[in-house]
Amino acid sequence: MTKKIKLGAFLPGGGQHIASWRHPDQPADGATSFEFHKQLALTAERGLFDAYFLADGLAVSLGGVTEGGFAKVAGFEPVTLFSALAPLTTHLGFIATASTTYEEPYNLARKFASLDLISAGRAGWNVVTTATEAAAHNFNLEQQHPHAFRYERAKEHVSVVKKLWESFEDDAFIRDKESGVFYDSQKVHLTEHQGEHFKVKGPLNIPRSPQGHPVIVQAGQSDDGRALAAETAEVIFTAQQHLSTAQEFYRDIKSRAKALGRNPDHILVMPGVAPFIGRTEQEAQEKYQQLTSLILESDGISLLNGLTGGTLDLSNYDLDGPLPEAPLTEGMKSRQALLRQIADEHNFTIRELYQWVATARGHYTIVGTAEQVADKLQEWFENDAADGFNILPPYLPTGLEDFVDLVIPELQKRGLFRTAYESSTLRENLGLPFPVNSHTRIKSKAEQEA
Incomplete structure (x- = not known):
């Protein structure tokens, strides 16, 4: 099968650009409008996007509040929102952000496993360490933990969550009414983790989903972040400004993963791209200038x-x-x-x-026609800079609709993007392997050697 571009849709209801809520096309209350998020999810699924992605913070930006502010000041908690959106869609994945610094592994593992079951295998966890003093002040801290500490904790946190997600083997639940056997007790496993940051006995009280466990996503940029991503992530979001720097990041992540014994093809690198799309260059520039004038x-x-x-x-x-x-x-x-x-x-x-x-916080911004946007995506994709892209429409719903109606058909015409979903799970649509339960693997190996 020919390799295709993977696409995530970064769709904060209040818009990506800090002035997007002031644009006449965008509802001013979009950040906290469920109906608007529903519209965005259905549009993303119409465009055959792999996943709807949401970042999340654990504090209010006081600078924004005191000066009048922008729409990112308040919004939905992502797992809650996605649990409501999942039953309204059939193929679209949902990647929610959650913090390893301010959440315990058991609670986090439980809510993402729940989302994965509710969505029938379409959940993803965007792993973040949460880097603001304002967030620290909401969690009994006078100042945030040092950068190195946060990443050390994150590494162990992800490890514990993955162990918890393996508490039940895939066929553990028998649910035989006649015999009265609900589950096979030999196929449920304690976690028994004792580490520097966490002590967790387990097991988790949520079974596995059709995709095994949620897809693990990370946005590592620093050396610590890259190390965490190479060891734990299946999808990596990154902010790059040039083909050359994107290629360096791509090569570095893949080589780090290979050195750790992982298959580099099972780690997807997806830079962020914010496109202003016009039917002509002039129209695209006018869209950019209109939004800029509202800052x-x-x-x-x-x-x-x-x-x-x-x-x-x-x-x-x-x-x-x-x-x-x-x-x-x-x-x-x-x-x-x-x-x-x-x-x-x-x-x-x-x-x-x-x-x-203001458009994309350092992610790559493209102002041009659908053909020019497709040219740039194709260049990065075909030159070892990206396996796909996280698309950040500057304002909504128009920016998303422009991409779906203008850029997607251009990518399809070039044979670079799907014309139908390959599967019903996020993992399979991304082309990622099913994670075999480690307990099942050990048993199978023992049986083969016996």
């Missing part, structure tokens, strides 16, 4: 204050001057470095920088 200066400053680690108050600087130097903080180090790279490469002023990153 409030205070929101642009607030956005950069957060993305640069919160060590600068950029309102004290000339917005038409250069971005001042700022030390890397314990927050999102890789994103802070990427912002500096973007500012330096384009010689952006502070104003120009927030106008550019």
